[in-house]
Amino acid sequence: MKAKKLTGEKATDYIKDGMIIGLGTGSTAYYAIKKVGEMVRNGLKIKAVPTSKETADLALSEGIELIDLAEAKSLDLTIDGADEVDPDFNLIKGGGGALLREKIVASATDKLIIVVDESKLVDNLGSTFKLPIEVTPFSWKYTQQMIEKFSCDSEIRKEAGEIYKTDNGNYILDCDFGKIEDPIKITTELNKLPGVVENGIFAEMAEIVIVGYNDGHVEVLEK
Numbered sequence: 719m720k721a722k723k724l725t726g727e728k729a730t731d732y733i734k735d736g737m738i739i740g741l742g743t744g745s746t747a748y749y750a751i752k753k754v755g756e757m758v759r760n761g762l763k764i765k766a767v768p769t770s771k772e773t774a775d776l777a778l779s780e781g782i783e784l785i786d787l788a789e790a791k792s793l794d795l796t797i798d799g800a801d802e803v804d805p806d807f808n809l810i811k812g813g814g815g816a817l818l819r820e821k822i823v824a825s826a827t828d829k830l831i832i833v834v835d836e837s838k839l840v841d842n843l844g845s846t847f848k849l850p851i852e853v854t855p856f857s858w859k860y861t862q863q864m865i866e867k868f869s870c871d872s873e874i875r876k877e878a879g880e881i882y883k884t885d886n887g888n889y890i891l892d893c894d895f896g897k898i899e900d901p902i903k904i905t906t907e908l909n910k911l912p913g914v915v916e917n918g919i920f921a922e923m924a925e926i927v928i929v930g931y932n933d934g935h936v937e938v939l940e941k
């Protein structure tokens with residue numbers, strides 16, 4: 719928890735008056751959002767685009783002004799968490815189910831800052847975390863069969879015994895590909911499949927990765 723707080727708060731050093739920022743989702747982004755709230759209450763003037771309903775609720779409760787992405791057009795920076803980060807700053811995201819909105823917001827962002835604790839650093843994506851893939855409910859079993867042709871095992875995400883639904887009303891398949899050697903190829907191929915809405919690989923999107931360590935230090939890695 720300490721590492722997540724350190725990295726989340728450190729990322730807010732990049733925020734300046736007048737910026738439009740993206741707010742990520744999850745337990746690490748949480749600390750960045752809390753800190754932004756404090757900064758806003760101390761006079762910082764920013765507007766923000768949230769990546770999930772959960773983040774929108776938190777940001778509003780912190781007094782952060784939210785705007786729609788269409789109104790923002792582009793964002794100065796986005797602070798978001800990740801489930802895995804490889805040495806080239808490729809990511810797996812979507813552990814919290816927010817990958818679709820996160821990827822849209824990340825793609826509209828000049829600078830994507832990723833905040834993680836040290837446990838998220840891996841040599842290859844897929845080493846410790848299954849790849850979340852958002853799929854349409856209509857054809858999810860068929861889409862699952864198509865995805866499994868890429869030699870992965872997958873399971874439909876459930877919550878309290880029920881199929882989990884994203885903020886967009888879709889389902890998530892958590893897919894075990896083993897170690898992913900070529901993240902760009904996999905993400906491109908997966909997104910060609912009808913029924914796949916988006917997958918959790920964020921290839922070549924992050925510019926800065928801030929790592930929090932349990933011993934209390936923080937490392938800023940830049941491309």
Ligand SMILES: O=C[C@H](O)[C@H](O)[C@H](O)COP(=O)(O)O
Pocket residue numbers: 742743744745746747798799800801810811812813814815816817820
């Ligand atoms: O869908 C959720 C997001 O991609 C999160 O940013 C990711 O799961 C990391 O979350 P946490 O910081 O809670 O580990």
